[in-house]
Amino acid sequence: MSAWWIPGIVVLLLVLLAWLYNGLVAARNRVRNAWAQIDVQLLRRSDLIPGLVESAKGYMKHESGIFDRILEARRAATAAGADIPARAAAEAALGRQVQGLLALAEAVPELRASDTMTALQEELATTENRIAFARQFFNDAVQDYNTRIQTVPGNLLAGPFGFAPERFFEVPAEARAKPVVSF
Amino acid sequence: MPDLAAAPAERTTFFAEQARRRRHARLWALLCLGLAAGLGAVLSTITGPLVLLLLALGLKLLAWIGLAPAAMLAALQALDAWIGGCVHAFFQALDILDAQGAVGTRAAIPSFLHAAQLVLPGMLLGALIWARLAGFQRRSAVAAAAADLAARAPREADAEERQLGNILAELSLAAGLPTPRLLLVDAAEPNAAAFGASHRDAAIIATRGLLERLDRRETQGVAAHLVGSLGGGDLRLAAAVQAVFGTLGAMVLVFDLPFRRAAWTTLGDLARAVLGLLPAARAGPLTTGLAASTAPESMDQMIRVMSLAERWPPLGALLVAPLLPWMLLTLVQKLLVSLWMLFVFGWPLGLLWRARRYLADAVAVQLLRDPEALAGALRRIDADGLPPGGALQELGFFHAPQHDAAKGFRARASMVAALTPAPGRRLARLAALGAGPAPGGGLLAGLRGIAALPGWKAALVVFLLALLVPLFGALVVMVGLLLAGASFFSVMGGAALASLVLRL
Incomplete structure (x- = not known):
């Protein structure tokens, strides 16, 4: 009997390793792609805010404080960049300010009836939903990736090849609300 | 009497529900595949020899023209020997059965298996047509559905349509998919459907009725x-399912060729679809053409020709007599296809599609983390219908009208079993996933209803129900016998055709 099965097992092991490694890389790329999506959606909200402020300002002269707070929160969110926990906190604060403005705008009859405001409201609602869903997808991807690199056999590869665990995009407890906005 | 129907359903997670429905769907899909392959094998007893006949004729023609005559004749001889071997094995098996009776069944199996090779060319052709038709259906799905339902692009200025576009963009983010296109149908029935080639190239078609009746x-x-x-x-x-029906139509289309001019048009379209040359706009005519060949009306022309025998007794009968075997084969194969569609394939297909609907419901809960959203929609659109469209288009729709199931029986003969579960049952499953309580319904509630009746009434209902059991059993036996008989005739016809090929 020849020892033909030794190279056979080695090849099998190599194939298995390659398959595992590719799976880890795919999971990490999914996390990165999901983060890019969140970033796109956050930017989209950021771009919507000046328009919202402009169209609301004319009707709400006595409420000028909220506009300053919104613009300040927007600046803070932009400054946080790709630092995930800081960004999450800043974006949550911005989201709260926007919700506050919408609540105030609801109380102004002529504003509630105006077409631009309805359109803007829908835009903001969908943006908030998109952020929430993108976050959900991101967190699911992070969970999948972290589980893979922390369990056998992924953890055997994670160390030598430098797969570090990713952090969740967590929302502070006070800002937790349903992703669904209905009118 | 306590109201048992209102008891809360057992809670489950959407992952568990998805795994369960996926398991069910896989089971039913396997059964459907087996049933489709089984009917394909029986139909191939005719198609197989026909393909061989064409092949033999082609080889003969090529040899006659002078294109490598020696090679062609050698191939023809090899083909001849192969067919001869198969046909010989078939008659040998029949002889064994004849001589030994039921005891000889086992001894006859190898010969039968040898003979069964004769259906391989037909099976291969059928599989090829099925695969190519499925590809064509996928390519043309959006265009065909849009044309059938008169769908249009959404209007930018319309707030509701814009909102639906936004919702689709949101949900595709949640699912990690590219955003599907949105098309709208100006119909009052609240409904929506998904069509397309794959998740990368899909369209959602929604009715105006849906937008007007449901909130965000x-x-x-x-x-x-x-x-x-x-x-x-x-x-x-x-x-794939639509292609199964198309392939069955294609396999019995052969019989219509001498009698129906429309069959030739359909054959041309089919050939172009198989070659990948048919434009998507012809998808509708191809589907209806193939479905027409399985309908009983496709026999009308043939019956008219047969009536010649009565009109001009001596001469007509002489003219028509050679057609009789052909007519018998046609009858048998079309009977086989319609019986199979009505009684055999519809149920597992319905169960498969219903399992997929429950699965999609559980995925919807996963995406939204809000079971009440879907439950609210189901409650709202419970009793309204489907917008007009082809019967098989029902495969794409979110919701099918329950009260229409009996109405269009003949028009949608291939779809006896409902493809969408009753809203009450979907609501019950959603309640198990966390939505509000569902109205009582289904089999269990029915049984409880019987238990609530006063004594003699309950006894009467149970007696009548018990009466249904032997009736149902008799129906199953009758259909089974009919199918077996038709299959047997088909196989005999195929063997006769094959021995005809041999004499060529």
């Missing part, structure tokens, strides 16, 4: 079901 949250529920459905691969499955 409920619309999100419906959209999440559809996005979950197309993300789970339902579009490919729908194309």
Whole structure:
């Protein structure tokens, strides 16, 4: 009997390793792609805010404080960049300010009836939903990736090849609300 | 008497529900595949020899023209020997059975298996047509559905349509899929459907009625079901199912060729679809053409020709007599196809599609984390209908009208079993996933209803129900016998055709 099965097992092991490694890389790329999506959606909200402020300002002269707070929160969110926990906190604060403005705008009859405001409201609602869903997808991807690199056999590869665990995009407890906005 | 029907359903997670429905769907899909392959094998007893006949004629023609005559004749001889071997094995098996009776069944199996090779060319052709038709259905799905339902692009200025576009963009983010296109139908029935080639190239078609009746949250529920459905691969499955019906139509289309001019048009379209040359706009005529060949009306022309025998007794009968075997074969194969569609294939297909609907519901709950959104939508659109469209288009829709199931029986003969579960049952499953309580319904509630009746009434109902059991059993036996008989005739006809090939 020849020892033909030794190279056979080695090849099998190599194939298995390659398959595992590719799976880890795919999971990490999914996390990165999901983060890019969140970033796109956050930017989209950021771009919507000046328009919202402009169209609301004319009707709400006595409420000028909220506009300053919104613009300040927007600046803070932009400054946080790709630092995930800081960004999450800043974006949550911005989201709260926007919700506050919408609540105030609801109380102004002529504003509630105006077409631009309805359109803007829908835009903001969908943006908030998109952020929430993108976050959900991101967190699911992070969970999948972290589980893979922390369990056998992924953890055997994670160390030598430098797969570090990713952090969740967590929302502070006070800002937790349903992703669904209905009118 | 306590109201048992209102008891809360056992809670479950959407992952557990998805795994369960996926398991069910896989089981039913396997059964459907087996049934389709079985009927394909029986139909191939005719198609197989026909393909061989064409092959032999082609070889003969090529040899006659002078294209490598020696090689062609050698190939023809090899083909002859192969067919001869198969036909010989078949008659040998029959001889064994004849001589030994039922005891000889085992001894006859190897010979039968040898003879069964004769259906291989037909099976291969059928599989090829099926695969190519499924590809064509996928390519043309959106265009065909849009044309059938008179769908249009959404209007930018319309707030509701813009909102639905936004909802689709949101949900595709949640599912990690590319955003499907949106098309709208100006119909009052609240409904929506997913069509397309795959999750990368899909369209959601919604009616105006849906937008007008549902609020944003409920619309999100419906959209999440559809996005979950197309993300789970339902579009490919729908194309595969449609292609099964198309392939069956194609296999019995051969019989119509001498009698129906429309059959030639359909054959031309089919050939172009198989070669990948048919434009998507011809998808509708091809589907109806193939379905027409399985309908009993396709025999009308043949019956008219046969009536010549009565009109001009001596001469007509002489003219028509050679057609009799052909007519008998046609009758048998078409009977086989319609019986199979009505009684055999519809049920597992319905169960498969219903399992996929429950699966998409569970995925929708996963995407939205809000079971009440979908439940609210289901409650709202419970009793309204489907917009007009082809019968098989029902495969794409979110919701099918329950009260229409009996009405169009003949028109949608291939779809006896409902493809969508009753809203009450979907609501019950959603309640198990965390939505509000569902109205009582289904089999269990019915049984409880009987238990609540006063004594003699309950006894009467149970007696009548018990009467149904032997009736149902008799129906199953009759259908089974008919199918077996038709299959047997088909096989004999195929053997006769094969020995005809041999004499060529």
